[in-house]
Amino acid sequence: MFFLIFFSLGIFTVFGQSVTITGKVTDDTNEPIPGVNVLIKGTQSGTITDFDGLYKLKVAKSDILVFSYIGYATKEVAVSDQTTINVKLESDATSLDEIVVVGYGTQKKIDVTGAVTRANIEDFRDAPNANIGQSLQGTVPGLNIGQVTSAGSTPSIQIRGASTLNGNQSVLIILDGIQYTNSLSSLNPDDIESIDVLKDASSTAVYGAQAANGVILITTKKGRKNRNPVISFSSKFSTQAPSVGLRPMGREGYLEHIKMLNYRDAYIAPEYTVPNPDYDVLEYVDSSVLDPITGELLPNDFDWWDQATQRGYIQETLFNVSGGSEKTTYLISLGLTEQNGYIINDNFERKSIRVNLETEAADWWTVGTQVFGSFTNKDGAEPSLSSIVRSSPLHTPYLENGDLNPSPFNTLDRNPFLTYDVLNEERDNYISANLYSQIDVPFIPGLSYRINFGNNYKTELRYGASEYEASENGAAYKNTRFKLDFTLDNIITYKKKFGKHDISATYLYGVREKKEEGTNASATVFSRLKLGYDRIQLGENQFVSSYAFTEKFNYQMFRLNYKFNDKYLLTGTIREDGFSGFAENEKYGYFPSGAFGWIISNESFMENTDWINNLKLRGGYGVSGNLTGRYSSLARLSTGAAYVFGDGGATVFGQQLSSLANPNLRWERTAGMNLGLDFSLFNSRLTGSIDAYQNTTNDLLFSVALPQITGFSSIQTNIGKMQNKGLEISLTGDIIKKQDFSWGTTVNFSTNKNKILELTGEDVNQDGVEDDLIASNLFIGQGTARDVIYTYEQDGIYQIGDDIPAGFSPGQLRIVDQNDDGIINEDDRKIIGRRDPAYRISMLNTFKYKQFSFSFFLNSIQGGKDSYLSNTNVGISHSDNTIRFNYLEGINFWQPNNPTGDQPLTANGVSNPSVGAGIYQDRSFVRLQDVSLRYNFNQAVLDKLGMSSLSLFLSGKNLATWTDWKGWDPEIQDVDRGIYGSGLVAGGRPVMKGVSIGVNLSF
Missing domain, CATH: 2.60.40.1120 (Carboxypeptidase-like, regulatory domain)
Incomplete structure (x- = not known):
């Protein structure tokens, strides 16, 4: 040759x-x-x-x-x-030969028939992200990643919206082929090679009963064959500061607030705009802010917020060595991440180690292991932000002798700084190992057998002791939890090409077992707490509890891929799942799927269309499932004070049924259709994909209310049907591509909307239409209970002199009388909008000039006409607590001399409104989410330094947000706690912005 x-x-x-x-x-x-x-x-x-x-x-x-x-x-x-x-050479995400992970195997991108997208994590490696989930925000259409507000936290993750009412909402995470149920905070982002997202039912069906919410496949790095050892080192330091400047009012603002709450006395009637010369604030404040000797206001102006916050930072140090011989590859990595949050004692530390090793024991036999340990530390009890905001600046946290004052206020709120002098330990230790062996059968070309054994182990330690608890008599606790799960997969693969035919068949049989146990020990009333939680037995009142459970799964799957003449693709899958947690009569479920692909650009009639490099049409249909809780189908017992024997007898504890059994509780089943188009045009200068989908979930897991006469409030059962549909578009273009300068842009767009098609299917109204379940906030033709906003519609604030109906007063919200009957009651409620967004859009621009590269990433969520709404009502009424509590600066409360105020207020001497309502505001925003500037030293410098690479970088996170939202941040969302956007509330937390500087080098 x-x-x-x-x-x-x-x-x-x-x-x-x-x-x-x-x-x-x-x-x-x-x-x-x-x-x-x-x-x-x-x-x-x-x-x-x-x-x-x-x-x-x-x-x-x-x-x-x-x-x-x-x-x-x-x-x-x-x-x-x-x-x-x-x-x-630059990585080409659009390469037709690129290999993507599809579940229990890999495929060339050109051969994929499902909606599988590889996330762009390379352009965000320099960002100040302690959690890999943060690097995925906005990068994949249909993959919705939330914000984080505390150190080391994992953001919320959702794929293609909600597909269940109250079944499992979690996305399935697969790490190196093994299901990973631990937190993403345990993973070192630098260890991750690629992340692939399975979005449609035809691609997720290989994971059957646990895949209805989508699948994320994470693949870690490996060494490369025939490469000398490469030693890489990376270090960066990032600042952390709030993206908004909210803070509580100081002394003057606090006193003005008290005056505002008492405007009926502070100003002269009837307009209440002229100050009353007889008003004396001393008559309206709590006695605790008055000097006990002089009776005057204490001179304090204590800044609780300043004392509760600090300059946050992230410091990261990463090291790895990788390489390989002709037969063996290896990677060893070490990582240390330290994050101090903006709030004191909001700390996170992760130490990680990973060893990935693979060797060819013979030409036909490969063995390997992927082992990592991660040890996280979140020690420290941070103060309650809601208490910090509410604390009056006229108080201080200290006694005259300098000690902390446990209860400086005449409220139930205690001193938020009691977290200063306590013992608090929060440690999570993760150990995960994946062992595998693959045999390529020598005498049958194309046939291989692979066995994977994955084992995840986690210990959770929650220790604490405080002399301020139990009415300052001291309390301590020691809670431990152990989690263990293992997976054993047997995978047989056969690949064969003959003539124009290309087939690939995969058979899987696997088992999985999950165990968890925990012990909680606590005690109160200590004579001394010097030994803290290490001598709980010294407490007078001692308590102990424990629990344990085991879950078991088994499954098998068969998948067939067929390609004819490099043009026509077919994929068929069938999976059977069994789960110990499902009902006696419904232990197993079956999940089929099928998909097709047509590579149009390989047809003869496309030969003269030089501007089309690749054009592929694909479509698929499949069914996947969703789990329920392990005991949902069983009749359960509870223990409590249940019996009294005789008049005046003591109450004794007993056991009673707390739930009804349902031996026919079934899997939720989500059937999904997806139609997609992949294309590459103009010599691959423009590439992209378009996907339209519709998912329908049957047998929804839901707790149906029961008549009280049964003795039970509800029963878990399968009801109804809901639909989820949307559109996803991704476009990447090389706008300028020259020798020394290039400009590339990627735009992602997605929209999703869900609605309920059926509920019980039994109750119908007089028109023969099925009734809504209003008590559960469920409506036919509308979204989930968490999405739909069914409440009273408000139309501004009642002013002095308005014609005000009974039950309302000036300063309170004007409620719309929907049926014009002159009465405001529950019949006037209506659906006023949705909490889910109308659409999401993002844009990444990357510029490269010689050794420099610069990128910025804009991410946006938009609500359209009546979506992405959240309640911003901070309205308060005069009470013993509201005259003591402090509030955030900048809240525009209504009062007679401020009639344009947008927050309601009920003053002294006025009854609270008979009906409460919210002020729903659009959360739409555009965020400059990531910015990065990097300089790569040229080869001449590297040769002199004896390095293979050296780069310096400067990056930024959440540097600017454009929104009309009033509050902490519009994107903050905690579905489980019912938080959709964090407004001007005392308990809100800020999203962090920061600037990072660092260096990457390798030898």
Whole structure:
């Protein structure tokens, strides 16, 4: 072969001057790439790079060299007068030869028939993110990632909206082929090679009963064959500060607030706009803020907020070594992440170690292991932010002797700084190991058998002791929890090509077991707490409890992929699942799927359409399932004070049924259809995909209310049907692509809407239409109970002099009388909107000039006409507590001399409104979410320093947010706690913005 190459080059030099070119080919991180094809354009003459990415080739000056390698964008360089040509190949996410993970295997991207998307995590590696989930925000259409407001937290994750009412809402996480039920906070983001998202039912059906909410496949890094050891080091420091400047009122604002609550005395009737000279604030404040000797206001103006917050930061140090021989590859990584949050004692630390090792024991036998340990620390009890905001600036947290005052207020609120001097330990230790062995059967080409054994272990330690608890008599606790799960998968794969036919078959049989146990011990009333939680037995009142459970799964799956003539693709899957937690009569479920693909661009009639490089139509239909709680189908017992024997007898404890059994409780089943189009146009300058989908969930898991006469409030059963549909678009364009300068843009767009199609299917109204379940906030044709806003509609605030109906007063919300009967009651409620957004859109721009690269990422969620709404009503009424509590600055309360105030207020001497209502505001926003500037040192500098790569970077997170939302942040959402956007509330928490500086280097 080499003789033919040199012979061809010799003939070619007859037509041009010969020159010998040498150089090095590296990847995005300046690591050498062995095996790169280096060809002279228009010929088959060339060479390949060696182990160190080096090449040498004799060419003519008029030649153009073409550098190509699977997974990287092809690059062309004119020779001209150059004798050294070093080339950096960039990862090409649109490459048709790119391998993506599809569940129990991999496929070329061109052969995928389902809605499978690879997340772009490379452009966000420099961002100040302690959790890998933060790097996914807005990067994949249909993958919805929430914000975090505390150190080390995992954001909420949702794929294609809600598909259940109150079944399992969690996305299925697969780590290196094994289900991962632990927190993403345990993972070192630098260990992750790729993240693939399975969105439609035809691709998630391989995971059957647990895949209705979508699947995220995480693959960690490995070493590379035939590569000398590469030592990489990365370090960065990031600032953390609130993205909004909210803070509580100071002394003057607090006193003005008390005056506002008492405007009927502070101003002269009837307009209440002229100050009353007889008003004396001393008559309206709590006695605790008065000097006990002089009776005057205490001179304090204590800044509780300033004392409760600090300068936050993230400091990260990462190290790994990787490489490989002809038979063995290895990667060893170490990581240390330290994060101090904006609120004192909001701390997070993660220490991690990973070893990924793979070796070819024989030509037909590969064995490997992926082992990691992660040890997180969130020690420290942070103060309650709601108490910090409510604390009066006229109080201080200290006694005269300097000790903390446990109860400085005349309210139930205690001193929020009692968290200063306590013992608090919150440690999570994770150990995970995946062992695998694959045999490529020598005597049957294409047949392989792989066994995976994955084991996840976690310990949770929650220890605490405080002398301020139990009425300052002291309390301590020690709670431990152990979690263990293992997975054993047997996978048989057969691949065969014959003629124009290409088949791939996969059979899976697996079992999974999950165990958990915990012990809680606590005590109160200690004579001394010097030994804290290590001597709980010293407490007078001692309590102990424990629990344990085991869940078991087994499953099998068969998948067949067929391709004909590189044009027509078919995929069929069937999976059977069994789960110990389901009802006696419904232990197993079956989940089929099918999909097709048509590579239109490979048809003969497309030969002359040079502007279309790739065009593929795909469609699929499948069924996946959703789990219920492990005891949902069983009759359960509870223990409590249940019996009294005789008049005046003591109450004794007993056991009684707390729930009814349902032996026919079934799997939720989500049937989904997806139609997609993948394309690459104009010499791959524009690539993208479009997906439209519709999912229908049957047998919804729901607690149906029962008549009280039964003795039970509800029973878990299967009812109704709901639909979830949407559209997703992703476009990537190379706007400018030159030798020294390039500009690329990626735009993602998604929309999703769900509605209930059926409920009980039994009760119908007089028109023969099924009734809504209003008590459960469920309405036919509308979204989930968490999405639909069914309440009173408000139309501003009643002013003095208005015609005000009975039960209302000036300063209170004007409720719309929907039926015009002159009475405001529950009949006037209506659906006023939705909490879910109308659509999401994001845009990533990346610019590269010589050694510099700059990118910025805009992320936006929009509500449209009546979506993405949340209640911002902070309205208060005069009471013993409201004259003591402090509030955030900037709340525009109504009062007679401020009639345009948008927050209601009920003053002294006025009854509270007979009906409460919310003020629902659009949460739409546009956020400058990520910005990054990087400088990569050139090869000449690297050679002098003896390095393979060196880069410096500066990045920013959440630097600007454009929104009309009034409050902490519009994107904050905690569905379980009923928080949808955090308004001007005392208990809100800020989203952090920050700037990061760091260095990446490797040898």
